[in-house]
Amino acid sequence: MKDTKRKLNVKTSDKVIVLAGKDKGKIGNVRSVDPASSKVIVEGINMVTKAQKPQPAAGIQGGLIKMEAPMNSSNIMVVCPACDKPTRVKHEIKDDTKVRVCKKCGEQLDV
Numbered sequence: 001m002k003d004t005k006r007k008l009n010v011k012t013s014d015k016v017i018v019l020a021g022k023d024k025g026k027i028g029n030v031r032s033v034d035p036a037s038s039k040v041i042v043e044g045i046n047m048v049t050k051a052q053k054p055q056p057a058a059g060i061q062g063g064l065i066k067m068e069a070p071m072n073s074s075n076i077m078v079v080c081p082a083c084d085k086p087t088r089v090k091h092e093i094k095d096d097t098k099v100r101v102c103k104k105c106g107e108q109l110d111v
Contacts, residue, residue, distance in 0.1 A: 005035045008073050009089040009100070014109075016076040017086045018045055027079060031068065039070035046071045082107035 010016060014030045028042040048069045054062030077086040080102040088103045100109040 006038045008033060008035055008038065008040075010040060010073060010076065010078055011110075015079040015081065016040075016042060017079050018042070018071075018075060019077055019086075020075045021046065021071065030076075033073075034070065037070075038073050040073050040076060041068050041070050042076065043068065078109065080105060080107060080109065 010030050010033060012030055012033055015027065016030055017027050018024055023045045026045055028045045031041045031043050033040050046069045047066050049064050050067055052060065052062055052065050054060060078089055078100075079085065080087045082102065083105040085104055087105075089109065090101045090103050091098055092101050093099075094108075101107070102109060
């Protein structure tokens with residue numbers, strides 16, 4: 001299967017709200033984005049418990065650890081910092097650069 005970059009409307013450190021799943025309605029910041037698989041990791045959202053084996057050579061203890069699992073980018077929506085509402089993203093060209101703009105209030109999302 002060929003890896004192609006998909007267009008995502010979120011970037012790292014964007015404030016987003018979860019639209020679907022067990023954490024519906026929660027707000028968090030995007031920690032990482034993977035355009036190839038269309039997945040994002042949001043801080044404190046979609047927490048799972050992972051069994052970690054001890055690795056004495058690396059100094060890692062074993063046990064159960066909590067970590068954020070990736071979620072599909074279609075299940076989140078960007079929250080505008082100006083109007084503090086979930087919004088779709090519009091792209092505009094300002095000063096020869098492509099910027100993201102809030103569809104509700106028209107404020108620029110890229111700072």
